[in-house]
Amino acid sequence: MLRKLFTDLFEKLKTEKENDSIKKYGCFNFFIDKILEEKYHKINIVSTKTLANYYNKYVENRKNKAGEPNNELKNLIAKYLGFEDYSDFEVSYKEIQIPPNTNATLEPFTKEGLDTNNENPPKPKPKSFIEKYKKQLVGISILAFFTSSYFIYNNTLKNxxxxxxxxxxxxxxxxxxxxxxxxxxxxxxxxxxxxxxxxxxxxxxxxxxxxxxxxxxxxxxxxxxxxxxxxxxxxxxxxxxxxxxxxxxxxxxxxxxx
Structure with a gap:
């Protein structure tokens, strides 16, 4: 639900006539100065950087150290979006849970060619090196990918x-x-x-x-x-x-x- 909250906040801020920025930091700076401080008279309850971190975490799924916004901030954002408080916002956008299919049944497992009467079934072939260590190799490959991506990002993208x-x-x-x-x-x-x-x-x-x-x-x-x-x-x-x-x-x- 926080994803929906911060998405709606950012989108509404971009439509404000007095706001001349469509970027996150500009919009959240406008929200603090014009909405929280001037309209609601709430001073120093959150910073522009913290709001941006919340948006990055809950909307863009970017890992950071931002926790969950406190109830006062959630209520103020919900109020700005036209709701009484955050609880009212949650009720209005509560997702409809699809019940599990209770009519589904499990089919019995069968395998063609399985001879249950054979007392001496053939021994399985020994696994190859790749088959034996498949999970480990996949894990190493993923780790190598993210490690190289991190260094590429730091060395080429960051300025x-x-x-x-x-x-x-x-x-x-x-x-x-x-x-x-x-x-x-x-x-x-x-x-x-x-x-x-x-x-x-x-x-x-x-x-x-x-x-x-x-x-x-x-x-x-x-x-x-x-x-x-x-x-x-x-x-x-x-x-x-x-x-x-x-x-x-x-x-x-x-x-x-x-």
Missing amino acids: CIIWQENHFETSSCDDKYAVDNTIYKININEFRKVEVNSETQFFKNGDPLIWYGKSKTGKLEYFNHRGIHPETLKELNPITEYIINKYVFNEEEKTIQN
């Missing part, structure tokens, strides 16, 4: 980066603070943390040139490209006139008066 002062650099995926950039697809050659002031060009032809996000301490920080905040891993928001007036301009420079 890990790490934050250094004001930019990302390529990094070993074994580093404690490494980030898998195959998820976020950040252009590390251009992505930078920047300082802004009233002379900064924030837009070009109506498109944002600056993105912003809050650090772990709640400080608003600015960046020159879309991406994630290096501390929280939350997706950055494009700059708006409201943010500029509130956090950058002084009273005389404001274009929007309170």
Whole structure:
């Protein structure tokens, strides 16, 4: 049932008019900021990364250390989907169990050519090496396949980066603070943390040139490209006139008066 819960959550978030992202992290970040915190006034009950891990585990069947979401979170998601709580959601989508076929009967086992009157049946032929160790060979083959797949994935598919002062650099995926950039697809050659002031060009032809996000301490920080905040891993928001007036301009420079 958790598979259905997180599938429906993700699909509904992608249809929200105020949500400009169709990616997991963007959608779950929107769910936390706009639904949990602003609509339901629930602060710090779950992180974007944890929601993504739940989705990966229960929907995409990807193994991770995510446990089962607590009842409060399940009830809030169900409420967002239009139900009273998670129990109501379960009842509405309860799967119909097909009863076993009680009319099925077992056919007696027979084998053509079996002579029950033969007191000295022929001795079975000795098994070949492959027949004798078939299970072991299959197990070894499967283990070898997954081992090689793991190394191929680590060496060719993963693209890990790490934050250094004001930019990302390529990094070993074994580093404690490494980030898998195959998820976020950040252009590390251009992505930078920047300082802004009233002379900064924030837009070009109506498109944002600056993105912003809050650090772990709640400080608003600015960046020159879309991406994630290096501390929280939350997706950055494009700059708006409201943010500029509130956090950058002084009273005389404001274009929007309170």
